[in-house]
Amino acid sequence: MTAPGADDLSTAAMRAMAARTDPDLLAAAVSRDTATHVWPEHVRNPEFLDALRKSGRDNVRAIVDVLAGRLRLEDVNPTGALAFADLTAELGIPVSELERGYWVGVRGFWREWFRLARIEAAKGEGTLEELVGPATIELLDYIIHIVGIVVARYDAVRAEILRNQEDRRRALLGQILGGAISAPTGELENLLGYRLRGTHLALALEVDERAQAERVASTLTETSGALGSLMLLHAPGTWMLWLGYAGAVGPKETAAVARAAAATGATMAIGAPGTGLDGLRRTYEQALDAARLHRRIGKQPPVLWFSEVRLELLMLHDEDAARQFVADELGELAGADERAERTCETLLAWLTTGSQSRAATRLGVHENTVRIRIRHAEEVLAQGLSERRAEVLAALRLRRLLGPPGPR
Structure with missing residues (x-):
């Protein structure tokens, strides 16, 4: 004691x-x-x-x-x-x-x-x-x-x-994306912490929190072969990410990005590669366009590439005209009945894969089923199939996006 x-x-x-x-x-x-x-x-x-x-x-x-x-x-x-x-x-x-x-x-x-x-x-x-x-x-x-x-x-x-840096970066990026800055400089790259004189790939990330966006950005940068990245909050819940490369971005690089993107589990839309400031702006707009379409179709699949929906985006600049195109090309197959749905699904798989057997494998049905449905499509298509495969394929892709005719 x-x-x-x-x-x-x-x-x-x-x-x-x-x-x-x-x-x-x-x-x-x-x-x-x-x-x-x-x-x-x-x-x-x-x-x-x-x-x-x-x-x-x-x-x-x-x-x-x-x-x-x-x-x-x-x-x-x-x-x-x-x-x-x-x-x-x-x-x-x-x-x-x-x-x-x-x-x-x-x-x-x-x-x-x-x-x-x-x-x-x-x-x-x-x-x-x-x-x-x-x-x-x-x-x-x-x-x-x-x-x-x-x-x-x-x-x-x-x-x-960090708040001041973010504001400064946002202002500079606004000038770049708006075209007020037309040439990259070393000072500009230092302020952004990102190399502008290269090839860029923009991604629109759909995540709520900065910390989550930063983790996804870090993973994508490290595993995709990118030299660096630039991230900016575009809107609540949407973060823009640019991956920067010294040279061209080809199939090897995009495949690495696809694997890394899938591994993150995040929802995102990805533009096409672009070079220089013009390319940075173009891939940004493409990613945003793809993201808008992504939200419209329920964010499935989780990762959507601009290249996969380029045709749809082009035709959807005039949605009324796109719907009329679907109706004109598909005729009664544009309808909402179950047989039209199965036939359109089969026709799209066949025209996409180029093979009845591969279409059957994709759909999980017998090859004879595919053959029967294609024959039915040839009989009922408004303007035939043999001479208008490209138009029919475009109409099928639009129908998948827009849905059958009905209330908007």
Whole structure:
């Protein structure tokens, strides 16, 4: 059991030692230790080193004042530490590094405090337990308190920086997409963090949260062979992503994107590759057009390529004309009855695959069934089939999209 007044006596010894301690000597050791073990690549910058030293000095002075009983924890206001949090946020240094800097600083402070405590104990100014025990608790209380303040300051500054960067990027992209900027420059690429002088592939991602969009963007960039990516919120729930390539984007690259896109499980529409600023604008418009059509057909399949629906998009610029085209080409097969549905499905599979056997495999029916349905289609098509295969195929694709005639 602890004797009455023992805590007061040990605290008194610690406070007396703190009152005799030179905080600036301690701070120099702590800052040196932190610079060496956490930020060796930054300390060649005199402004960074000066800010680090000021932060260390303010923190150590505050700790010593708390230990000496001259300062209450809730009254601590280390301006140097807050200024250093601002600097690390502006430099984009991860907050985990900032927190690590504090714990390395704790190690340096405690080592120096223990060294001084041994000297004081040898002189009879108190036992080592009295000089170190209470100080350890108060030091940890200080660090827990100050790290909370500093990290909150870092997060606020970083959020403001990112918001400003996002606004700046949005404005620049608006100028590019609107045609006000016609030529890429190195400065423009640096501001966007994206190479404009290459080939671009735009994707319209249908996700609600930024974090989810960033994960999808990271996965697509890493697994598709892209050199970089550019992301922007287009509308609530829709994020535009551009993947950038140095050279041409061919079947190998698009296949890699298709695999990566499917693996993410996200819903998206993808434009066709385009080169330079004109290509960046064109693939963006294509992805948006495909996304609008994607939503119309219920976002199935989850990944829709512009190239798969280019014909439909072209013809849907005049929907009334497209519906009339379907009716003219398909005649009674444009209707909504079950036989017309089966016949159109079979005819589309046959014309798409070019083979009755492959159509049967796709539909899961016997080849004779396919043959019978094709014969029926040849009998009832308004303008025949043999000379108008391209038109019939286009009409079938539009019918699949628009549905049979009926209320809009």
